Amino acid sequence: MNIETIAPSKALIDLERIKKKRVNLAIFGHGNVGAKLIDQIIEAKTGIYSRRNLDLNIFAIANSKTVLLNADGIEADWQDTKRHKGTDYAPEEVIGFAKQHNLENLVLIDNTANSTFVKHYTSFVENGFSLVSSNKIGNTLGLNFYNELRQILKTNNKEYLYETNVGAGLPLVDTIKLLHRSGENITRIKGVFSGSLSYIFNAYSENNEQFSTVLREAICKGFTEPDAREDLCGNDVGRKLLILARELDLYVEFEDIAIENLIPKSLRKVSKDRFLESLADFDVPFHIKRINQKPDHVLRYIGDLRGDLSKHDGAILEVALVSVPKNSMLGQLKGSDSLFEIYTESYGKNPIVIQGAGAGAAVTARGVFGDILRLSDKLN
Template sequence: MSAATVEIPLEQLINLEKIKKKKINIAIFGHGNVGSHLVDQIISSKEEISRRRDLDLNIFAIANSKTVLLRQNGLNKNWIEEKIESGKSYNPEEVISFAKTNNLQNLILVDNTADSNFVQNYSAFVENGFHLVSSNKIANTLDLNFYKELRQKLTSKKRQYLYETNVGAGLPLIDTIKLLHLSGENITRIRGVFSGSLSYIFNTFSEEDRTFSSVLKSAIDKGFTEPDPREDLCGNDVGRKLLILARELDLHNEFEDISIQNLIPKDLRNVSKGEFLDRLQELDVPFQIKKKNRPKDCVFRYVADLHGDLSKETGAILTVNLTSVPKNSMLGALKGSDSIFEIYTESYGDNPIVIQGAGAGAAVTARGVFGDILRISDKD
């Protein structure tokens, strides 16, 4: 006797397929360069990810500092126009309430802002079931009390916090350092060029017969620097990245512990952005003198260095400064706007683990944030 064949209606099959897929509900704060690239990347990859990973990525909230667009069933490719038309003023608690009211599960908060105030909301989001993904470095560079309390909250609520793009844009740096450290490997030093914008500036200035101001203008025109390039030249951003890596090694450092060489002349540090840009040529003479006095066959690199007795919680020395390095060294051979990180360990001795690649760019950073979202989605 042959088995009976049961036909399942197509509509029911589609519904079964939807049930099988895990729906990930994402709230994105910040939709400037990185944030807008991220939204577009998620929307354009949605079908492929659904097919390959059984994940349904649903951006239910998109916000900047002024307005939010909330959509239970997610955004489409016309999200910018829709937000302009339908976005409303808000506070972050309303996003949490929206998720609760609509019974949204598998929640991820993505912070693509550079807002020091917004990070104060992290704990409330974690308390209400959100994982965290952030390209915003601030939460990892505030005082140690905030840093530790956030991690205690994450542990108690069994939530994840991923921030691979805090250092090295899309490069797999933080994850590598975490794995080495957790495996018991004794990391003895981390050194490198952490800024893609300063990499481009000093790679170009070292190799070409050009004034410093002309190289800086090129970097501005190419979009490599912050809108006010002093945010790059002061070195604080590189310092924050170095502090993040130090804390990954369980070192008890604060931002004030870092010795940072500010590359901006004192009389240009507090003028308006417009005046600074008008007076760029004042940078030419001091940098030309540095260039003339550098050792033979050397090039300039703006180097972050974490060294000292890293076995002690307070034994680290953190420095950020402009350095002359041999052209034939790994740092000296750097090209374009690449970043490079040398990780020295007890096992590898004098031969560091080297991670190198694109260290800047909105699309690259967005792709790194996207990777963190997928890593949480696969585990949640």
Template sequence: MSTEILEQPKARINLGALKKKQINIAVFGRGNVGSVLIDQLFERKNEIAKRRDLELNIFCIANSKTALLGQHISANWKEEFTTKTQCYSITEVIHFAKTNQLKNLIAIDNTASSEFVNHYPEFINSGFNLVSSNKIANTSSLKFYQELRGLLAKNEKEYLYETNVGAGLPLIDTIKLLHLSGENITRIKGVFSGSLSYIFNSFSEEEGTFSSVLKKAIYVGYTEPDPREDLCGNDVARKLLILARELDLHNEFEDISIQNLIPKELRKVSKETFLKNLEALDVPFQIKKKNLNKGQVLRYVGDLHGDLSKEDGAILDVSLVSVSKNSALGNLQGSDSLFEIYTENYGNHPIIIQGAGAGSKVTARGVLGDILRLSDKIK
């Protein structure tokens, strides 16, 4: 008698039924960067799910006063934000995530608020990872900076902030990799501000007055609403401090030498008064331009140098300097930022990172990149 061996039917795997890793996101700050980021998340949600087997889910969108909370906020979030928001506290957002058993949590800080930064420890202790375009946490006191890192390590959580310097450029990540791999970085210098890049790139090449270039920069939206926030140099200084701390240097903001480009008599007046007196800037800057040597141009530069092998050996300068038109800094166009990273192994040939260093779309794209990098790390 023959024995017939029947082949068992093969189990069919429904790939579509496999559960994707869900990342649950709370977005704080819905200004220019925040709103663009939320739209980018919804626009690219399906493509990200397809390429990375990852589901990005927004459960909270909040400004400083009200929040939209829901297990799965939809792409119609703008309409819902006008009808379904409620006053909130950070504790209530955390409680919502816990009550609804949401895992793989990321809090996104697109605010410019020092008060919100004070809630970072609460988020970390409650199981959240952090992504931030807000520079304040990284430029507060060294004590706060170090305590925050200790808390992250204790809770095994991540904090990414690539957009703190250079918007969407891969600058901080590059410096981290070089430093952690044992490469001795000896200097970092460059044009850190997209608005000041545009202003001095234009002023060095054009025949017009400084005030006319500044007015154009204000009109096209390159500067802050009060351009003194750009011209005072503090924003560039904060970015320089962030890079110094990435190298484990023990610097405070007060250690930075900053050249303020605003005439003293216009530093404390109202914004309206300042904007009416922009012509007061013309003579000083025209003199600087006239005194340039042939083939030289003006650039507003951040420079981290000194003995960077010592915790207290760094010199941090932010100033208006003349550079050769044929140099990398001298060749800058438009509102691009440029960073030169000098190391022992590269010698006098720096690593150069250049590109769009400002703008809500570029910054939002950088925040999205941090979300994706962080999602890959979450197990």
């Protein structure tokens, strides 16, 4: 009697386990974005398990120095555990660990900003991993690498999702992809691509303050990179513009982008400390730009993709500080929001507008999490 009662229960338990799809995650980079993502996944794990029959199992957490591995899953105390039990490693060892433990549904998540690590993408894909990345470098290296990676993904039937490369958690990349793949002729994309520069120029336009005052405030509040010149040089906006251009199958390299560097030449190569001591050097040139505008206009740092986008080599890519009407969509932008205007043949002069928080570790981490869930739905 007892045997008959127990056996069906065990069978039901085993059947329930079979129903649950386990997706095994290897997360590289646990700085601001990576740490928040790990915590978000662990906190949501139980709810996702019950609602979606999905078991998100983090089996590897790594930075540039050490890795923590556990085939059965890494828990909420991962930071302390990694501090005490993390070991030196090479990326290939994570691949070997996954094979040793027969892990399936493998996903590599890249939250680094490391150009060297990106070169390992192809090896991971060839060994069964799909990719999710907030690291823009994989999509902004030379076209040869860009096309080679996509061919390897296709050959191995793997996915590469990177919604957070442009616009943090905003649904921009997917929107561009869907429009383009459906045959919609996109004629122009322009907008404020940087949450940091959005905050700076929104504040500079609204307040009668020196540019150095606004910039120093943005730095102190953590709205910029640790070295604000990484934002002010315009390269980050350029990389984001390049990513969108390549989504439209345009043959463009980073060198093809005309980028207006906002940093005075005298401050571009000095030490970070010297740069911070010399922020007043920005004041006169930016004051001249502000007072030379037309009435009711404001300054915005814009990325602009235009030209004959139906031709592989017909694009013009520009990143520049421009003056726009205060009552325009771009002119009404507030805080650190990003805003993108997508012009298409069907929509004519009325663009599709995507606006919202375009920066921040929590927002970016949530966007990466969304990519993981979308990818998990496609796995067996």
